[in-house]
Amino acid sequence: MKVEHLLPTKPQGKPVVYQAFTRLFGNTNTTNKPWGTIDDNGVGKFSDFTDTALQGIKELGTTHIWYTGVPHHDVTTDYSAYGITNDDPDVVKGRAGSPYAVKDYYSVNPDLADDPAKRLQEFTALIARTHKNGMQVIIDIVPNHVARNYHSLAKPEGISDFGEQDDTTVEYDRDNNFYYVVGSDFQVPLPLDGYQPLGGEAYYLSDAQFAESPAKWTGNGSRQAQPDFYDWYETVKVNYGVKPDGSYDFVRLPEQYLHHSIQQHAAFWSDKTVPDSWVKFRDIALYWLDKGVDGFRYDMAEMVPVEFWSYLNSSIKLKNPQAFLLAEVYNPDMYRRYIQMGKMDYLYDKVEFYDTLKVIMQGNGKGKTLHQIQANHQDIEQHMLHFLENHDEQRIASDDFAGKVGGAQMGKPALVVSALISRSPTLLYFGQEVGEDGSEDLGFGNPSRTSIFDYGGVPAHQRWMNNGKFDGGQLSASETALRSFYIDVMKISAFHPAMLGDYMPLNFKADQISDPQTGEVIKSVIRSEIEIETESADKLVAFVRYTDNQRVLVVSHFDQLRAINLAVVLTAVQLETLKLTSGGYLGVDLLTGTEHSLIVEEALGVMELSLEPMQSVVIQL
Structure with a gap:
């Protein structure tokens, strides 16, 4: 029997984000035809x-829902009846399009609306319903x-489109929104063998042509008029005042601003002239805050200068101090700069934590690395x-x-x-909590990731969903x-007071624990009849989360096949930190x-x- 009565009833402040890919979340159609149309699938x-x-x-402890794919991006479905221009399959990835090729930041994806003419009203109703x-x-x-064909139908009065006022006769100008390959027209990338837009279906715009003169730099930074197929050819790079040689064409933040407040960052920018793209994205963010959005997930944030983030995030936080700002940053050397100087709330912990944990899950890493x-x-x-x-x-x-072997x-x-x-x-x-395997081949891209x-x-x-x-x-x-299981773990994560406390790592050694005074062996750390002790130790991750009056011992066993017996041993220093004195303590697995x-006893704590295989315990003392 689980001991939910040991948990408080209100969240303690540790966020849980549920990422719902909006286009897929509520779909009950099970056809899954490769390259299927919206009517097919x-x-x-x-x-x-x-x-x-x-x-x-919410049952999963969720505090924030990340509705992925909401801003109006390129699609191949025809919405011309609603005044929306058709998008060219030669620069659209897949049938439904990439959510990261946004064509109108002041509107939402018409696919997601029951009535595309009322798509913005339907999204604001969802915001209210979520709240x-x-x-x-x-x-x-x-x-x-x-998106290469960015054009906003819904922009407020006085707002110009990206690129609308650019000087296209030069490669770079500080207030141009894009970079240009002067003298060259854009050419559609040469396809990989066997690839055809829309799976080969005939369509009047699918002709290996897309009019763009002069060509713009591609989203991932390619400066070629004809990008490679693996480039982000469906998008164009936005200019933030970074010259083609990499130097900056804007005022730099002094280093002391690493330690300054949001208000001080906002004050710094208040009398500065900044590149036009900075202002455009600030206006977009504030527009959505006015609509009731509570925060943003920033795609590939490290490809944009830190100063821009200081400017944008301080503007957001002045309007909504509780706004949730999450950034995709993959360079560990830059983590602190984007947090402290860029004023991000949260960054992806992928390159170090997730990538290491994945290797451990697959049986090749050592738990102590975490x-x-x-x-x-x-x-x-x-x-x-x-x-x-x-x-x-990957799922x-x-x-x-x-x-x-292990599956979900x-x-x-x-x-x-x-x-x-x-x-x-x-x-x-979404779907992680029920073991979704991402095996469907729907067209663009490979299975193992839900398309x-x-x-x-x-x-x-x-x-x-059950219909x-x-x-x-x-x-x-x-x-x-x-x-x-997911619900139980996430309730602990979101509700237990110890989760906002300190962290004490516990490491298992492939030998025995001895009394520090006599040297006498008192406990075997790992006991396994099948495999050597070193491998058993590597497949364990253990730690204590604690506050002044809460102690939770966590042990996870990553071996997929074998059970183990072990002794968790706390040293005198650890016992003192946890305020545990001689005697017996009852632990209950949450x-x-x-x-x-x-x-x-004798300045050592032992729990057997x-x-x-693949079992964890979360023991409240």
């Missing part, structure tokens, strides 16, 4: 996020690039968002990630570690159990209700455990 709508659906999301259900709303902003990463992050750990899946990463249950169960010990090891927020990707480019349904998630009832009525027993004893 169906599409999810804003209205699919009913009160029941939202409560199902009513006790959660906040995050949407994407993609400052590094926009402790080294956490030690290096102690000054910023609360800013480093943890995740196991998102739209860019845990996919063959390429988990293979045929491999995510269980990793979830416990990822969600509980620090004060950082946790991100869950973000095409129309389709998400089978395991659809079984939880719009959102009650899990079609889930298998193992899928139901997995979702229940996941199962199972009781465990910690015996403290037996763990099944």
Whole structure:
């Protein structure tokens, strides 16, 4: 029996972000035809996020829903009846288009509306519905690039389009929004063998031509008039006052602003002239705040200068001090700069934490490596968002990630570690909690990641949806159990007071613990009859989260096949830190209700455990 009565009833302040890919979330169509049209494969709508659906999301401890793919991006569905220009498949990825090729920042994707003419009203109704259900709303902003055919139909009076006022006779000007390949027209990339837009379907715009003169630099920085197929050819790079030689054409922030407040950053920029693109994105962000959006996820933030983020984020925080600002940054050397100088709330902890955890999940890494990463992050750990899946990463249950052995169960010990090891927020990707495997081949891109480019349904998630009832009525027993496990862990993450406390790493050694005075062996750390002790130790991650009056011991076992017996041993220094004196302490596993004893004597604390493959314990003392 789980011990939910040990948890407080209100969140303690540790955020949980649920990423819902909006186009896919509510779709009940199960056809999944490769390159299928919106009529073939169906599409999810804003209205699919009913009160029941939202409560199902909130059940996971969710504080913020990241509605992915909301700003109006290129699609191949014909909406000309609504005054929307058709998009050219030669510069659109997939049938439904990339959510990161935005063509109108002041509107939303017409695919997502029951009535495309009222698409903005339907989204603002979803914002209100989300708030009513006790959660906040995050949407994407993609400052590094926009769609090649960017054109806003809904921009407010006095706002000009990106590129509308550019001087296209020069490669660079500080107030141009784009960079230009002067004297050359854009050419569609040469396709890979076998690739055809729309899967080869005949379409009047699908002719290997796209008019753009002069050509613009491509989103990932390619300066070629004909980018490569692997370039972000559907987008164009936005100019932030960075010259082609990499030097900056704007006032730099003094180094002391690393330690200055939001108000001081805003004051610094208040009398400065900044590049036009900075102002455009500030206006976009403030527009959505006025619509009720509570925060933003910034795509590829490190491709944009830190000074811009200081300018933008201080403007946002002056308007809404509680705005949630999450950035995709992959260079660990730049983490502190984007947090302290750029005023980000949270960054992806991918390159170090996630990438290491993935290797451990796959049986090749050492658990203690995560402790080294956490030690290096102690000054910023609360800013480093943890995740196991998102739209860019492989599904845990996919063959390429988990293979045929562990499947979605491999995510269980990793979830416990990822969600509980620090004060950082946790991100869950829709369908993760029921073991979605991302195996559908829908057109553009390869399976193992649920497609973000095409129309389709998400089978395991659809079984939880149960034709719009959102009650899990079609889930298998193992899928139901997995979702229940996610709910239990995320409740601890979001609600338990110790999760806002300190972190104490515990390492297992492949030898025995001896009495520090006599040298007499008192406990074997790891006992395994099948494999050598070193391998057993490497497959364990353990730590304590604690406050003055709360202590939670977490141990996760990553071995997919073998059970182990072990002794968790706390040294005199650790006991003193945790305020544990001689005697016996009762521990209760918050996941199962199972009781465990910690015996403290002669300045050592010992708890014996037996763990099944991929089992975790979260023991409150």
